[in-house]
Amino acid sequence: MSLRRLAPPDIQPASFAFNDDSEKRVAVEIAKYPPGRQASAVISLLWIGQEQDGWVTHPMIEAVGRRLGMPFIRVLEVATFYTMFNLHPVGKFHLQVCTTPPCMLRGSDDVVKACEKHIGHAQMAPTADGMLSWTEVECLGACTNAPVFQVGRDFYEDLDADSTVKLIEAFRKGQPLKAGSQTGRVSSEAAGGQNTLTDRAIYAPRPVATAPHNAGPALTDSEAKKPTQAASDREAPAQKPPGAAT
Numbered sequence: 001m002s003l004r005r006l007a008p009p010d011i012q013p014a015s016f017a018f019n020d021d022s023e024k025r026v027a028v029e030i031a032k033y034p035p036g037r038q039a040s041a042v043i044s045l046l047w048i049g050q051e052q053d054g055w056v057t058h059p060m061i062e063a064v065g066r067r068l069g070m071p072f073i074r075v076l077e078v079a080t081f082y083t084m085f086n087l088h089p090v091g092k093f094h095l096q097v098c099t100t101p102p103c104m105l106r107g108s109d110d111v112v113k114a115c116e117k118h119i120g121h122a123q124m125a126p127t128a129d130g131m132l133s134w135t136e137v138e139c140l141g142a143c144t145n146a147p148v149f150q151v152g153r154d155f156y157e158d159l160d161a162d163s164t165v166k167l168i169e170a171f172r173k174g175q176p177l178k179a180g181s182q183t184g185r186v187s188s189e190a191a192g193g194q195n196t197l198t199d200r201a202i203y204a205p206r207p208v209a210t211a212p213h214n215a216g217p218a219l220t221d222s223e224a225k226k227p228t229q230a231a232s233d234r235e236a237p238a239q240k241p242p243g244a245a246t
């Protein structure tokens, strides 16, 4: 896992401002939270900023802090914790390669080697044409289809060295291949195809019960609100007289 630090000052832009489209999205995100709780929108605002400029910059972090009334350091903590935020300029297609144990046990080393050979050894370093970059990340939450990498909002799964190279070449040409499993696996079923719940009869519609579960008279509102005996009371062991055998 690489160290997550802001890009050096010499490549930071002088300022940041959300553009008109981003401002509309920002307003929607902030409005999701009650007054005084706007800080909850911090991840959304950083994401909107990243989608606008491609990476999270120092001035962007300050602007988000000002907008949400948060100290700079708190926004910085969020930006440096989540690998979804690029702290350096990245390629148009940025491959986030999972190398956490489930992916490692299923061959993520080969995916990393393919990235090093066909994109470059340095992580977070865009290729000369600006099309590609890669980095290692922690679990992407798609372990059943390991090994996995993420590009933008898409996951590429069930990878090996060959499929990784094929994908990298497609990205380089700006023609990404289909996202998802690269072996044709459907969802997260067993690698050789579905082998449980295969009896189609269990999916047949069943008759809907017509009689209500509780056929007794309905309680009135006031009856329903009457206090009943507490569970702790009902289940308390009976008191024993002093000196009684245990």
Ligand code: FES
Binding pocket: 098, 099, 100, 101, 102, 103, 104, 138, 139, 140, 141, 142, 143, 146, 147, 148
């Ligand atoms: S370990 Fe790679 S997706 Fe979970």
